[in-house]
Amino acid sequence: MSTKRRAAAASGAWHRPEDSTATANGIKTGKVEDKQAVSYTVTGSTFVPAFLVFVCPVFAMVFIRIIVEFDGDLLEFARVAARDGPLQILKTSVFPYVFGSRRACEFILPFAAFQLLLMRLVPGKTTRGPVTPAGNIPIYKANGLLSYFITLAVFCLCGFVFKIFNPAEVYDHYQEIIGTLNLFSLVFCLVISLKGKLLPSSTDSGASGNPIFDYYWGTELYPRILGWDVKMFTNCRFGMMSWGLFLLCYAAKQYQLGSLSDSMVVSVVLQLIYITKFFQWEMGYMKSLDIMHDRAGFMLCWGCMVWVPSVYTSHTLYLTTHPNDLGLPVSVAIIALGIFCIFFNYDADRQREQVRNTDGNCTVWGRKPEIIRATFHTSEGQERKSILLMSGWWGVSRHFHYVPEITAAFLWTIPALFSSPIPYFYVTFLVILLTHRAIRDDVRCAEKYGEFWNEYCKKVPYKIIPFIF
Numbered sequence: 158m159s160t161k162r163r164a165a166a167a168s169g170a171w172h173r174p175e176d177s178t179a180t181a182n183g184i185k186t187g188k189v190e191d192k193q194a195v196s197y198t199v200t201g202s203t204f205v206p207a208f209l210v211f212v213c214p215v216f217a218m219v220f221i222r223i224i225v226e227f228d229g230d231l232l233e234f235a236r237v238a239a240r241d242g243p244l245q246i247l248k249t250s251v252f253p254y255v256f257g258s259r260r261a262c263e264f265i266l267p268f269a270a271f272q273l274l275l276m277r278l279v280p281g282k283t284t285r286g287p288v289t290p291a292g293n294i295p296i297y298k299a300n301g302l303l304s305y306f307i308t309l310a311v312f313c314l315c316g317f318v319f320k321i322f323n324p325a326e327v328y329d330h331y332q333e334i335i336g337t338l339n340l341f342s343l344v345f346c347l348v349i350s351l352k353g354k355l356l357p358s359s360t361d362s363g364a365s366g367n368p369i370f371d372y373y374w375g376t377e378l379y380p381r382i383l384g385w386d387v388k389m390f391t392n393c394r395f396g397m398m399s400w401g402l403f404l405l406c407y408a409a410k411q412y413q414l415g416s417l418s419d420s421m422v423v424s425v426v427l428q429l430i431y432i433t434k435f436f437q438w439e440m441g442y443m444k445s446l447d448i449m450h451d452r453a454g455f456m457l458c459w460g461c462m463v464w465v466p467s468v469y470t471s472h473t474l475y476l477t478t479h480p481n482d483l484g485l486p487v488s489v490a491i492i493a494l495g496i497f498c499i500f501f502n503y504d505a506d507r508q509r510e511q512v513r514n515t516d517g518n519c520t521v522w523g524r525k526p527e528i529i530r531a532t533f534h535t536s537e538g539q540e541r542k543s544i545l546l547m548s549g550w551w552g553v554s555r556h557f558h559y560v561p562e563i564t565a566a567f568l569w570t571i572p573a574l575f576s577s578p579i580p581y582f583y584v585t586f587l588v589i590l591l592t593h594r595a596i597r598d599d600v601r602c603a604e605k606y607g608e609f610w611n612e613y614c615k616k617v618p619y620k621i622i623p624f625i626f
């Protein structure tokens with residue numbers, strides 16, 4: 158493969174959609190004979206993927222143990238770790254949960270099965286995803302928001318009204334649940350990595366030849382199993398959906414321990430609004446980096462099935478046993494500010510989508526949008542068109558919407574106040590993730606759009622924070 162084609166494949170360049178034919182698994186496939194053209198050439202270093210695959214699952218278990226068993230006291234944990242050594246920490250934090258538990262399965266399996274059923278049965282508009290690097294067009298059913306409301310309603314009816322199960326028990330079995338999720342998703346990642354090699358769902362697949370990298374990064378961009386879209390399931394219907402339910406379980410536990418604090422209410426309400434926004438925008442997420450560029454492997458699938466439930470909810474987990482009395486004015490102020498941030502973040506995603514969907518025939522902040530009509534070349538050398546927006550949020554900086562994203566996360570963490578750094582782990586992780594993402598996205602867009610991207614960068618010179626970065 159030529160260097161140009163390698164760069165194009167790695168950066169996610171595009172193939173012919175006009176040759177598409179619909180297939181039974183809901184992905185329209187293009188006529189792409191040369192699989193190498195779309196297989197990822199990033200053989201990557203083995204070390205970083207191997208390190209993350211081994212360290213992250215252990216880290217997640219130790220991290221939640223610090224919150225649940227050490228009461229979020231990092232110093233006490235450090236003292237015990239220094240005294241007992243790393244093996245003892247593994248023996249107490251990881252080994253007891255490594256094979257999962259039956260009780261945890263009783264929570265996880267019905268939830269997963271219910272989500273799969275909703276994906277299949279809940280009505281929704283048939284929506285086309287973006288053209289993939291191999292020229293395929295994934296087709297989705299846009300039923301995320303309705304599925305989310307049904308899930309919340311069924312959860313509240315079964316948990317709080319008919320008391321078929323006790324949501325507070327999820328907190329009591331939390332370490333078992335995360336242990337079971339770890340086991341399940343590590344095996345799941347192996348299955349989908351092999352599936353991509355042996356039985357790929359579309360031509361957007363291929364192995365690098367390095368099994369560790371393939372496990373970490375994945376071998377397919379759009380895997381489907383029996384018609385279910387794997388990434389939509391892991392990222393949206395499992396990860397994002399369980400995020401909301403875990404929060405309700407922690408709130409139920411706090412209530413069981415005495416009373417529900419306003420700090421818990423503020424944190425949970427803001428995150429539920431954020432998750433509602435996510436499902437409202439779910440089809441937009443299907444056009445994001447995670448879906449268009451990152452394959453279904455350990456990073457994405459394990460991340461969404463374990464990292465999201467354990468880290469993205471950790472501040473609220475901490476709040477369960479550390480309630481604070483914020484008072485009505487402070488609570489209302491935090492919620493109001495949080496809603497503003499979530500709205501601004503949503504509005505930026507919406508502006509970009511609207512401008513592209515209307516071919517620039519709309520208004521952005523009350524004016525005709527300033528746009529660059531960019532062209533780019535597919536890995537087969539075909540020319541395609543796209544629009545880069547230079548006004549509105551996209552004129553402030555190239556990823557200004559990350560600022561309200563991070564501020565919202567800070568606002569739903571702040572009810573934990575400042576007695577421990579542990580609740581601030583998520584927001585710190587988010588700053589690193591989004592900074593890295595802004596850099597990664599810039600490299601990808603520069604490769605894709607070339608001089609058009611340079612023109613945009615000249616007009617909008619900062620990546621995230623104007624005059625700073």
Ligand SMILES: NC(=O)C1=CN([C@@H]2O[C@H](COP(=O)(O)OP(=O)(O)OC[C@H]3O[C@@H](n4cnc5c(N)ncnc54)[C@H](OP(=O)(O)O)[C@@H]3O)[C@@H](O)[C@H]2O)C=CC1
Pocket residue numbers: 445446447502503506509543544545546547551555556558559562587590591594598601602605613
């Ligand atoms: N909480 C969390 O963990 C995270 C949350 N998020 C949130 O998810 C959402 C999506 O974020 P993310 O996936 O990072 O993607 P972005 O919203 O940053 O979008 C990046 C893509 O948008 C297109 N693009 C870039 N600049 C322009 C422009 N000026 N005009 C038009 N299109 C442009 C390019 O794609 P193309 O190839 O189509 O041109 C680019 O690859 C955001 O709201 C973000 O805050 C993101 C990451 C983590």
Ligand SMILES: CC(C)CCC[C@@H](C)[C@H]1CC[C@H]2C3=CC=C4C[C@@H](O)CC[C@]4(C)[C@H]3CC[C@]12C
Pocket residue numbers: 209213392397435442447455456457459460461464465
């Ligand atoms: C291996 C791990 C250390 C790293 C795992 C990272 C993933 C869990 C996350 C990487 C990107 C994240 C997301 C991107 C965009 C999103 C849209 C937003 O509105 C909601 C959150 C999310 C789906 C988010 C979820 C976690 C990641 C996939």
